[in-house]
Amino acid sequence: MSSATPRQPVRLAVRPAGVPAPAGPYSPGVVVGELLFISGQGPFDETGTVVAGGFDEEVRAAFENLARIAAAAGGDLRNAVRIGGYIKDYDGFARYNEIMREYVGEPLPARTTIPVPTLPISIELDAVVAL
Numbered sequence: 001m002s003s004a005t006p007r008q009p010v011r012l013a014v015r016p017a018g019v020p021a022p023a024g025p026y027s028p029g030v031v032v033g034e035l036l037f038i039s040g041q042g043p044f045d046e047t048g049t050v051v052a053g054g055f056d057e058e059v060r061a062a063f064e065n066l067a068r069i070a071a072a073a074g075g076d077l078r079n080a081v082r083i084g085g086y087i088k089d090y091d092g093f094a095r096y097n098e099i100m101r102e103y104v105g106e107p108l109p110a111r112t113t114i115p116v117p118t119l120p121i122s123i124e125l126d127a128v129v130a131l
Contacts, residue, residue: 009033016072019065020048029069036073036129040086041065042121050121055092056099058122063103066127075131078105082128085113092122 014029014036022028022039029038043051043058044065051061067077083104087096093113101108109127116124 012073014069014073016068018046018068020044020046023048029073031073031131034131035081036070036075036127036131038066038069038127038129040084040124040126041069042124055122056095059092059096059099060102062123062125063099066125067103070127070129073129073131075129076105077103077127077129079130080104080109080127081130083109083111084126085111086116086119086124087113088115088119088122089117090115096123 009032012031013027014031015027016029019028019041026039028041029036031037041062042065043061045051045061051057063077066080070077070079083100085096087093096113100111
């Protein structure tokens with residue numbers, strides 16, 4: 001058996017301006033190799049206030065936050081390989097699908113959407129983006 005220390009991957013935190021500060025001990029994004037892992041983003045402006053206007057605007061704000069983090073890492077949300085969606089209820093599911101297509105490219109990313117009735121916002125999104 002070797003007593004060599006395991007190699008640690010290079011992880012780079014991404015903390016761009018224009019997105020709300022994390023609400024806990026995590027980075028908005030982390031780059032490892034050619035992948036960017038983006039933490040959950042809600043419908044917040046840069047001050048952490050929920051955007052006004054309703055469901056469509058909230059979904060767009062969450063996608064805009066993902067896109068800002070991707071851009072700060074030198075990437076583009078159109079290269080997302082996975083999107084995770086946490087939606088308060090499925091009433092807006094069709095609109096969520098339509099709006100998502102405005103932000104991602106073909107081939108469409110893998111995706112999971114989970115209803116969370118106790119979510120205090122309409123939607124939260126996370127993503128993995130190929131850089």
